[in-house]
Amino acid sequence: MSNQVPIAEGLFTWPAANPALLGSRCKSCGIAAFPAAKSCMACSGQNVEIEELPGRGTLWTWTVQRFMPKSPYNSGETPETFKPYGVGYLELPGGVRVEGRLTENDPAKLRIGMEMEVVFEPYRTEDNGDEVISFFFKPVA
Amino acid sequence: MDVAIVGIGIHPFGRTPSRSGLEQGAYAAREALKDAGAAWRDMQFAFGGSASAGSADALVNELGLTGIPFINVANGCATGGSSLISAYNAIKSGEYDIGLVAGFDKHERGAFNADPKSLGIGMWYGETGMMMTTQFFAMKIQKYMHDHGISADTLAKVAEKSFINGSKNPNAWRREPIAVEEIANSMMVNDPLTKFMFCSPSEGGVALILCRADMASKYTATPVYLKAATLKSRRYGSFEVFAPSQALQQVDGPTVDAARAAFEMAGVGPRDIDVMQLQDTEVGAEIMHMAENGFCEHGEQEQLIQSGATHIGGSMPVNTDGGCIANGEPIGASGLRQVYENVLQLRGQAGEHQVPNDPRLAYTHVYGAPGISAVTILQK
Ligand SMILES: [Zn+2]
8 A cells, every 4th residue: 555645735634534625714804715824815814714625616617738737747747648637616615716627638528617526636656656645626426 | 297108129029049038128129229319328217127038137238338227127927017117107206307118038939837936836736737827818718708608719710810910010920820710720728729829938029218208309200108007916806827716706807907097097998099909818818808908898809809890900909910929928028019019000100000090099908927917008
């Protein structure tokens, strides 16, 4: 069993039975942000609290990335093995719209307003064998 | 004190392997000085910017060491606009009589690669492939098409016009018209945008000579007055490039804010404008910026573009020199290219790409990461 590590600390709960994205919510104005910030972009307040964001939402907009980005892109792919990937903003009720990669890259299967869930899956494997975990948005069947 | 533009110079955009970015900037500066009939030693100050071709103030090595204050400006895609505003304020304040604004650049081929850390974003954002301006524009127009009924054919028609206008502009990079079908069927880059719908990083240089309006006649018979120059950054709730998250409640973006401020400053409205240069990083940007700058209602672009209104002979000519799509985007020079084009238009010197009916008011708009817009309004 390989070791699984999150792509960044503090982005989501990991390891966890039910992992969730971590946002911050301003206690002065109620605005949420992702990733969690130390101050509020809406009111400049610094009284913020970390909270788990909802795991389901609706797709606000999307695109498909058809060419392999330059560095700092680091997926373990080569130009030969690169697969186009979907990117979109998921509107999380009561929270924020979060940008993330989609598990689906077929434009015919993507539409604005569709329901999606946040999933946590291996993104790349490090030289030492560690699996790097990131978050993705997946269509709800 | 009103401010006039009395000299303009440009180094052709595109690829010039024989000249460095700095040399292209110096070329443009000499052209602008010649146009104003002024000497470099007459310049009391300079503002300039370049994103990847070295320090703009190194221009003094080319132009001569005269001891003037030369301030480097770095503000992403709004670098040119920011230099211009700085020069405008320097003269308006009464501190200086005359000065130079310059912008030049020389970029590597291929899409810009941005560094998340420089914008205060975690490395994970770039590692997972989301630090891409092209994705932002694609997602913004995708949503806009859904909400306001813009068709894919209209996207292609915008690029078709850009290449037609570029073919009429001797300083443009792309000088061949491309058929609308070829644009629509070229390689998909970021759905719904194809290869020919995007601008590419390129090279070029532009320089302008600004002076007190009451001194303009000393340098030119055709002064063009800078009636407004504004710059705004994003407010909380606007949808911007490089945003790992955005607010549920949307507010107007920096373009809307900068446009409003500029119209107020100039004391004119969108209907008074005769020719406009709007940021067209890709075709969707041009479409959305038409409405965000106040020139039409959201959704009205479908009919306006399909009917040819944005062509050189139309009722609201947009990007008459081919815009970023036909000129490419040398970051430091791009915003100043728009002003150069508008001065040509107002002087009636734009040749094949001249708009008819003696234009009096002209408008420029740039937009760039991480959510800034700059607008100018010129009047003859
Ligand atoms: Zn707040």
